Amino acid sequence: MWTSRSEFARCVEAAEASGWDSLWLSEHLTGPTPAAIPALTFAAAITTRIRLGTSVTVIPGRSPVELAKSLWTAAELCDGRLLPVFGLGTAESAEHRAFNVSRLDRGPWFDDAFPVIRDLLGGERVTASSRFFDVREVCITGGGPAPVTDLWMGGRSDTELRRVACLADGWLASFANPRQTRRSIEVITDHAAGIGREFDRGHFGLLFPYARERRPAAMTELLEHAYPDEHPDELCPVGVDALRRVLESHTAAGVTKYILVPAERPAQWGSALESLRRDLIEATASSTILRLGR
Template identity: 40%
Template sequence: MRVGFGLGTHTGAAADPQAFGALCDDLDRLGFDSLWLSERVNGSAPDPLVAMSYVAGRTAHLKFGTSVLVLPGRNPVLLAKALASLDVLSGGRVLPAVGLGAVDPREQAAFGVDRAERGARFDEMIELMRRCWTGDEVTFAGTHYAVEGVRVQPTPVQQPLDLWLGGRARSELRRCGRLGDGWLPSFCDAADVAAGIPVVQEAAAEAGRTMDPEHWGALVAYAKAPLPDAVVAAIEARQPDKRAADLIPIGYDALRARLVELVDAGASKFVVVPVDEPTTWRAELEGLAETVLPLQTR
């Protein structure tokens, strides 16, 4: 069981390079498994590829991932080379979780891909990127992407370089089983995880694949104080069958208890994300480290 720390789409943590550097140092020093970076054009979070490069150079042990990196709208060959290069230069610390992008039409327009094409483009990109990471000469002719005689080097240190997918809808679970190497849903409880794993496994089996039993995870948002009524209403409108308290634990002890529930449901990789950013990152990370990091196993 491993615990990583995530920054949300509207984080201000990277606005000050000294503060962001100190945050990375503290995560590494305290023993967090990884730092996860979100992607949103309209958010204040830094570009995740750029930020991961900074983390790679700043830290010695801390892994780093994307939660999630939007694929449609990017060049799959260039992205494959960028991730492979970063994996090599960091000594194998890249953890890419990828997705189709936000439902916000402004975000979709920024990536320049028609909403109706996102799924098909995503599927092709996964296949092409994986073939690029073999180091072999690649010729590929898909509906949306085509290359001839391309050889991407260097190849990733991690073989394979696993791609994690999120989502909780049945179609998303089945896509994860067909294409993904790990499942990282968000805004979920233990029942969601327990119900989702067999759906992913079934789709993987139908595709002639198997999922690593250690590649079930969850992104867990948490709060330090009771959520404002407006936030509660927004969460429960999005998931009317859940209470906000079922999805966002309040306080470190409740967060620890939620992680234990998720472990019992079958998950073992976690990204914890504060709903509200603290005034002092070091105190926040030390409080988390004292409460939840003892759950980690190697």
């Protein structure tokens, strides 16, 4: 998170100036974090190149028309640099209450709403009925498609992975070890093939935190609480060598795109993002696997 408009602006401008491909914001209603779509729209106004992603945009509990309209607006204002990733949201009961949706309704709501959102962003006039919403003869874009190329999804359960295979253009994992990403990619590609759908093998991503010198105690505590069966080094590497090992193992598993998250908020965003970029370049330069993948 950040403490002011100026701090966020410095972070965004530093990310673009230091050559990062994209900037990502997560969505968490009950925490002290900004709403992703408005914040990314602000980021679009002060940048020209960097792409802007959501990780993830929560669908259950929302009107598909309202959400599609917000995404269309953001995509137009950033000249097509928006990279939306959709999901069910976290498993926390406080988040479900905030979105006014029960745990059991999250999956059905998503399944009903996602095709509506895709069609609306595609410029179609949509009529769709569900026990969660009623859409009648709605077109949000004036007839032309929104400048959004791909719609990705998150998720790790088999049900979520099959949903990715059926509906999404890409998959973004988070807090996963290489065994999990390999198996998840296999489930997605196998299920997609089984329904006659070809899933782009270049559209598998992973988000993970990285610490340059030490893992903050708060991050270690979070990992040990949320993922007690996983070694923290696999989920949040510390230092260039560990970063290289994590990237190599997930690349071998089929991951092709990465989102790195600083393990703690830096004092200076500009120098921190430059240092992180140098670590990433050093990690990939010393690896045959990653060099071949660039």
